[in-house]
Amino acid sequence: MERMDGADDPRVAFEARLSGLVGRRVLGVDYWDVHNFAPEPARWDYGSWHHAVMGVGLVTDAGPVAVTWTGTFYTYGVEVFDGPIEDHLALGEEGPERIGPGPASRWDRYLRTPIRGAAAYWERLEFRPGRRADGSVRPAHAVDVPMVVRLDFAAGAVWFVAAIPDPPDGQRVFGGGDEIMVVFSPEKMREMGFGDPAFGQ
Known part of the structure; x- marks a missing residue:
């Protein structure tokens, strides 16, 4: 029997973790x-x-939180999980490693202050009919993917974007990527194409 409280809906679970x-x-x-x-x-x-x-x-006063890209909704979107980021990485001698930030960074103005708000920007991806590997026909369909998570602090907003910046300076950005950009500037968000007032303010 399907639960009516939405607990089995990945989007409901996502939004609950975010609002938490x-x-x-x-x-x-x-x-x-x-x-x-x-x-x-x-x-x-x-x-x-x-x-x-x-x-x-x-690291929060209520325990660790991981912000990473996943394929929960479709490859790729940003997602938030309770627990350490290490739980979502395949660690090893040549596995992922911590790279920053350093002892002084843009984060300093946000640390030790409460998160005032949290929201996600969902993008709808439309797919035409196609043929599966087994020869059957896949009907046209659409899927909603969380591309951005925004956390609001007294000092301003911080955006976490599932996107791949084109080196060397990230002037071009490919959204829906298997990398995470942390953005501190509404101008940068608008440059990346997020003109929604809630996400490029």
């Missing part, structure tokens, strides 16, 4: 990237935005 962040204080932040085989440290700080790649671990 309101009131928490962020005490620390960790960015994760693939293992760095180069002699110089992996770059993550681009001024108005940071490149977390594999995801972000938030």
Whole structure:
């Protein structure tokens, strides 16, 4: 029998986890990237935005939170989970590693202050009919994917975007990617194509 409270609906569960962040204080932040085989440290700080790649671990006063990309709704979207980011990474000697942020970063103005609001930007992806590998026909369909999560603090908003920035400076961005960008600037959000007042304010 289908539950009527929405508990089995991934979107309802997503929104519940997101709204559960309101009131928490962020005490620390960790960015994760693939293992760095180069002699110089992996770059993550681009001024108005940071490149977390594999995801972000938030240390809060109510426990750890992971912000990463997943295929829950469709490949790829941003998602929020209770628990450490390490639970969502395949760790090993050459697995992902913490890359930042450093002791002083754009995060300093948000730390130890409560999250005042949390919201997600959902994008509807439309698919034409197609043929599956087994020869059957896949009907036209649409799917909603969370592309951005915004956390509001007294000092302003921070956006977590499932997107791949085109190096070297991320002037071009490919949305719906298997990387996480952390954006501190509404101008950068508008440059990336998020003109919705709630997400590029």
